[in-house]
Amino acid sequence: MAFGPASRLGVALFEETDPVELVPGRSEEEVEVVIKATYRQVLGNAYVMESERLVVPESQLKRGEISVREFVRQVAKSDLYRSRFFTSCARYRSIELNFKHLLGRAPDSYDEMKAHSAILDNGDFDAEIDSYIDSDEYQAAYGEFIVPYIRGYKTRNGQSMVQFTHMFQLLRGASSSDLKGNLAGIRPRLNSLVIQNTATPVIPPSGASDGWSFQNPSLSSRTRLGSGAGEGGKVYRIEVTGYRSGAVNRISKFRRSNQVFLVSYEQLSQEYQRIHKMGGVIASVTAVN
Known part of the structure; x- marks a missing residue:
């Protein structure tokens, strides 16, 4: 369940929108909806120009050669994603965005963030992306054919109130972009909060x-x-x-x-x-x- 009136927390659109799934016998128009939903989620609701789209993976998805999960992997490993959310960001900002884009939630703990930082210590960006998409959590939440979606604003088993409030440091409404619109810029939103296990006020977006x-x-x-x-x-x-x-x-x-x-x-x-x-x-x- 969502916490409080969704319209006041800026998550009403997430509540009212069904997950996007690629079903058998899909039409070309339906596949295009899946592709656009994937770009929107994985790239943090940022605008994608036609020249930036991944033509080859899109064609593979349309022909049924790859699943939605593999298309998500291709987008997350692309130079487009890397340049926006890895090379231009502080490390822990990159990690918290990976959680948001690929698992639809905020990191649960500092240990969780440290584990992903250790992967990056080896200079392996691709392995970092694989660690989310190949996880049991991803499979249970999205499987092979559902586009990842924001779900961290909902209560779930084992989640503390601290972890719940942290999601709203990463999510300020369905129209917000992870490239623009926050005074913190490329700095981490959660680093000190996660280290200290500190809850934050859940305040409506403007x-x-x-x-x-x-x-x-x-x-x-x-x-x-x-x-x-x-x-x-x-x-x-x-x-x-x-x-x-x-x-x-x-x-x-x-x-x-x-x-x-x-x-x-x-x-x-x-x-x-x-x-x-x-x-x-x-x-x-x-x-x-």
Whole structure:
């Protein structure tokens, strides 16, 4: 089952769209649908020009010489995929995208990411791709003839809430692209979160709310209040989403996706009131020391 109203989390299209499968006796038009769905999933919803399409593997699929799984393998091993999601990305960004594109989910643990990093230590990009497509998980989820699809936003056996929230760091709606649209760029989204086994707020993408979207902030925020002050030197880190300035003109009020405030224990109540008055939503409160 999906967590919460799908329309508010930006995954409604995934909920409403059936998996794309290549069935016996398919028409040429139906095969073309499979091909386009494969490009869309494996290439992270990024635009593919006609000149970039893999003509030979497409022809093999149309003639029934290869399965959908083998076509997925060819796309994932192509120079097109390699240049977009491997050579131009940090290693752990590449790995987390491989999980998303080929298994439809986020990595479950740091050990899982390290195992794939070890494959890349040997300089074997093809073996890294094969490790997903030849896995029992891939076979159970997609088999030979279903195009991989996003499924990590659904709860499943053995999945913790931490793992579930990490999927939304990689998925910001059905129209988002893995090449564009995120301030983190080519840097990993999950590296520190997976290492520390830390959950993150599940925040609607900007199109599903009142104009703001979540971006994981740095602890070194420019805004620090009462750092080192208070009883026993205790300081609390308040993460705020949807924060806006106190401008009088409501039309011109700016919004920041995220801010972090460091305050003493004595200031917590006062700071809560100020944040809510300014239209912010408190996503988390954690002790710093």
